[in-house]
Amino acid sequence: MKIARFYHAGCPVCVDAERQLASSLDPSRFRVEVVHLGREKGRLADAERAGVRSVPALVIEDRVYHINFGAALSDLKS
Amino acid sequence: MKIARFYHAGCPVCVDAERQLASSLDPSRFRVEVVHLGREKGRLADAERAGVRSVPALVIEDRVYHINFGAALSDLKS
Numbered sequence: 701m702k703i704a705r706f707y708h709a710g711c712p713v714c715v716d717a718e719r720q721l722a723s724s725l726d727p728s729r730f731r732v733e734v735v736h737l738g739r740e741k742g743r744l745a746d747a748e749r750a751g752v753r754s755v756p757a758l759v760i761e762d763r764v765y766h767i768n769f770g771a772a773l774s775d776l777k778s
Numbered sequence: 779m780k781i782a783r784f785y786h787a788g789c790p791v792c793v794d795a796e797r798q799l800a801s802s803l804d805p806s807r808f809r810v811e812v813v814h815l816g817r818e819k820g821r822l823a824d825a826e827r828a829g830v831r832s833v834p835a836l837v838i839e840d841r842v843y844h845i846n847f848g849a850a851l852s853d854l855k856s
Contacts (some may be wrong), residue, residue, distance in 0.1 A: 704802075718837050724782075726804040760798050767843050 704730045706760040707747050709738040713770035717756040723766060730760075737776050744777060782808045784826050784839040787816040791848035795834040799845060807836075815854050822855060 706722040708714035722732055735743050737755060747757075751764040756771050758765045784800040786792035795809050800810055808839050815833060825835075829842040836843045 716841065717843060720841050721836070721843055724808060724838065725802050732804060741796055758799070760802065763794065763796060763798050765799055765845050771797055 702730050702761060704732045706732055706734045706756065707737055707759070708734070708756045708775055709741075709771050709772035710725070713768050714756040717767045722756075722758060725728075733771070737773070737774060741776075744773065748773060750775050779837060780808050782810045783811055783828070784812045784834065785815055785821075785830050785837070786812070786834045787849050787854055789848040791838055791846050792834040795845045800834075800836060815847075815851070819831070819854075822851065828849060 702724070706718055708718060718734065722734065725732055726734055736748070737744055737747060738755070747756075750759045752759065752773055754766055755770050756767045758767060782803055783802070784796055793842065793855070796812065803810055809830060813825070815822055815825060826835045830837065830844075830851055832844055833848050834845045836845060
């Protein structure tokens with residue numbers, strides 16, 4: 701089972717991507733962990749290390765998929 | 779069964795997104811159609827109408843998810 705981390709910030713673009721894309725992954729192969737970076741500031745460093753530059757983003761194994769554009773990671777730090 | 783259309787142009791960013799993301803959708807809910815816009819120029823108008831501005835992109839129902847950035851749709855028209 702692979703872990704897919706979906707990073708978001710609660711923005712409309714994020715909510716849509718979670719509903720339509722992150723929740724569409726094959727549950728027999730992926731466990732999707734949803735991380736709200738607006739609320740879990742302690743995860744920002746992890747996201748940055750994984751290569752996330754904006755949200756929403758999906759990290760599968762060591763690959764980052766930026767999906768459309770909701771907010772820059774740098775804007776979530778303040 | 780929903781149709782998910784994965785538009786790409788054979789670029790490395792596209793190939794990676796197809797391998798890791800498009801192929802990870804739940805096969806019990808989605809039939810994934812892969813469209814190579816570099817080879818199937820006749821599909822460019824469809825992609826544009828669906829709201830695709832760059833590839834790789836995944837269209838699920840009427841929503842477009844631009845995934846990272848490989849090439850602009852306008853560059854594929856030439």
